[in-house]
Amino acid sequence: MTTNKRVVDPTKPSSARIYDYFLGGKDNYEVDREAAAKILEVWPTVASGVHHNRAFMTRAVRTLSDLGIRQFLDIGAGIPTEPNLHQTAQELDPAARVVYVDNDPLVLAYAHALMTSTPEGKVAYIDADATDPQAILSAPAFAETLDLDEPVAVSLIAVLHFIRDEQDPRGIVDTLMNALAPGSYLVISHITADFAPETMRRALATYRASGVHAQNRNRDEVTSLFDGYELLDPGVVGVHRWRTEAELPEWRDAEAGCWAGVARKN
Numbered sequence: 001m002t003t004n005k006r007v008v009d010p011t012k013p014s015s016a017r018i019y020d021y022f023l024g025g026k027d028n029y030e031v032d033r034e035a036a037a038k039i040l041e042v043w044p045t046v047a048s049g050v051h052h053n054r055a056f057m058t059r060a061v062r063t064l065s066d067l068g069i070r071q072f073l074d075i076g077a078g079i080p081t082e083p084n085l086h087q088t089a090q091e092l093d094p095a096a097r098v099v100y101v102d103n104d105p106l107v108l109a110y111a112h113a114l115m116t117s118t119p120e121g122k123v124a125y126i127d128a129d130a131t132d133p134q135a136i137l138s139a140p141a142f143a144e145t146l147d148l149d150e151p152v153a154v155s156l157i158a159v160l161h162f163i164r165d166e167q168d169p170r171g172i173v174d175t176l177m178n179a180l181a182p183g184s185y186l187v188i189s190h191i192t193a194d195f196a197p198e199t200m201r202r203a204l205a206t207y208r209a210s211g212v213h214a215q216n217r218n219r220d221e222v223t224s225l226f227d228g229y230e231l232l233d234p235g236v237v238g239v240h241r242w243r244t245e246a247e248l249p250e251w252r253d254a255e256a257g258c259w260a261g262v263a264r265k266n
């Protein structure tokens, strides 16, 4: 495990702990619950949105496993919530290898205990910031866990909206993908105001007022993160609509509030 020197600060809300609260988890503090309550006031269906997001992660991992992917780099892993990405991947192939990355010290605190591998596979955790992709790529756990001659799926699920334009999310994606073999994949979900502009504008303003930077991006902006990679069908769609068999009425788009897609590096 690679670690930095960040410590848990219970006086300031964190995106990981707010998300944990929306998922029904117990790993959050009063400040997180207060921030979450304010977000719920303006985006009452946010909990459904985060569940759609987790369900997308599971569908994407299943799809990629069917395509022969056995290695995953999950950036912005979050506080462990079952099924975690490695549990889905290793259920499909016990030899699957997963490297988790997050910059929240509470995620780090739980990683050792909860993100445990099958004996055949391997799971590692890197305490790093997505805005420094080189730190991820050069962490010993990265090359010790992943076979870089083989494809890897990079998962950036519900994390790039915490990264400012000036921190260059597109450059982060390319730095990571450039380090990986052809046949690797890129998985993204991202908050958008396209479905419910006023709700999302107010929800994101509430995040920021709580001290957590978060921003929406529109469909073109999210699609541009995949430029140079080959999008799988059905392209960039609502996170709840990506390869689901469920029949979903249009009003659920606002509830989900995220674009999602999966693309291949050729």
Ligand SMILES: C[S@@+](CC[C@H](N)C(=O)[O-])C[C@H]1O[C@@H](n2cnc3c(N)ncnc32)[C@H](O)[C@@H]1O
Residues within 6 Å of the ligand: 015, 016, 019, 053, 054, 057, 075, 076, 077, 078, 079, 101, 102, 103, 104, 107, 128, 129, 130, 131, 156, 157, 158, 159, 162, 163
């Ligand atoms: C909304 S949660 C999503 C968790 C998980 N990917 C999921 O979809 O269930 C966002 C996670 O990204 C992490 N995060 C936010 N900004 C980050 C950054 N710059 N570098 C690394 N992790 C970050 C947070 O700590 C949090 O755990």
